[in-house]
Amino acid sequence: MNQQERDQMDRAQLQIETLTTELMETQRGLTALTFELEERVAERTASLRESNQKLKEEVAEREKAEEEVRRLNEELELRVDRRTHELEAANRDLDSFAYSVSHDLRAPLRSIDGFSLALLEDCSDKIDDMGKDYLHRIRRSAQRMAQLIDDLLQLSRIVRRELTRQPVNLSRETREILCHLQEQNPERKVELFIEEGLTDEADPTLIRVVLQNILENAWKYTSKATQARIELRKENHEDRPMYVIRDNGAGFSMAYVDKLFVPFQRLHSDDEFEGTGIGLAIVRRAIHRHGGTVSASGKIGEGACFRFTLGPSVSDVGGAQCE
Ligand SMILES: Nc1ncnc2c1ncn2[C@@H]1O[C@H](COP(=O)(O)OP(=O)(O)OP(=O)(O)O)[C@@H](O)[C@H]1O
Numbered sequence: 001m002n003q004q005e006r007d008q009m010d011r012a013q014l015q016i017e018t019l020t021t022e023l024m025e026t027q028r029g030l031t032a033l034t035f036e037l038e039e040r041v042a043e044r045t046a047s048l049r050e051s052n053q054k055l056k057e058e059v060a061e062r063e064k065a066e067e068e069v070r071r072l073n074e075e076l077e078l079r080v081d082r083r084t085h086e087l088e089a090a091n092r093d094l095d096s097f098a099y100s101v102s103h104d105l106r107a108p109l110r111s112i113d114g115f116s117l118a119l120l121e122d123c124s125d126k127i128d129d130m131g132k133d134y135l136h137r138i139r140r141s142a143q144r145m146a147q148l149i150d151d152l153l154q155l156s157r158i159v160r161r162e163l164t165r166q167p168v169n170l171s172r173e174t175r176e177i178l179c180h181l182q183e184q185n186p187e188r189k190v191e192l193f194i195e196e197g198l199t200d201e202a203d204p205t206l207i208r209v210v211l212q213n214i215l216e217n218a219w220k221y222t223s224k225a226t227q228a229r230i231e232l233r234k235e236n237h238e239d240r241p242m243y244v245i246r247d248n249g250a251g252f253s254m255a256y257v258d259k260l261f262v263p264f265q266r267l268h269s270d271d272e273f274e275g276t277g278i279g280l281a282i283v284r285r286a287i288h289r290h291g292g293t294v295s296a297s298g299k300i301g302e303g304a305c306f307r308f309t310l311g312p313s314v315s316d317v318g319g320a321q322c323e
């Protein structure tokens, strides 16, 4: 080997040593990186394990809470059922009490009325005009009380009646009721607007009672209007039909609107318009038995408006009977 070849060998040796050092350094770097990576993977695994554990605990807690809600719901349903039965029984008792009291009251009332009449007819020569006036007043009061008792009985019958829903043509019912009122008061001129084809599922008897009372009111409270008008229309309320009966009669003050549906509460005196104040209480009960709502609005001297819905029909609730 000559000098040149020896120099080449030395340079190659030096290169190999440099490369080896570089390689070892890279190896050390790689080892450090692997170590760091492993540490991070271990940390991440630990934190994932922790979150997993937390999630499991949360799921278990949620299941426990759901179970508790289910149990409470069942307990609540049971309590509501029991309370409903108790209330129904109390209601039935109260109803039959009202019923028998009303019946028992009728007999003495008939006596008061009958004997007052007997006095007027049989002893008329022995009674002066003032006495006769008193007897007439006694008879009028007895008859009014009999009317109140009849109204109370009708109110209690609405609650006791079995509800059977079927399609009812409200437009036709309205026309019939108004025609009948027109026949009874042929002298009156009332402009009517009845929207055609309004049909809904309702108990035919109860819905007739509802329409009759609202329309009789409209008829009565428009009796002093110069150009009386009564309307039946349908509006939509929360995707359900809402029936609207409007008149342009005496109206009422909205300050007392809460009293309207309370039995025997009247916003007009007997001198202005006669009545016992039971009609709208009956309307409210009949509508509530359908699961519907009824409301009123009005303005003194401008008229009144009654709106009602009939609750979900049989087809809406998948065949279940709805009250
Ligand atoms: N269309 C209406 N316009 C103005 N006021 C009304 C109307 N409908 C009802 N009212 C008011 O609401 C009150 C209660 O009405 P409700 O039908 O219960 O009783 P009523 O008509 O007085 O007597 P009845 O028991 O003979 O029906 C009425 O006395 C009246 O003051």
Ligand SMILES: [Mg+2]
Binding pocket: 213, 216, 217, 275, 278, 279, 280
């Ligand atoms: Mg009335």
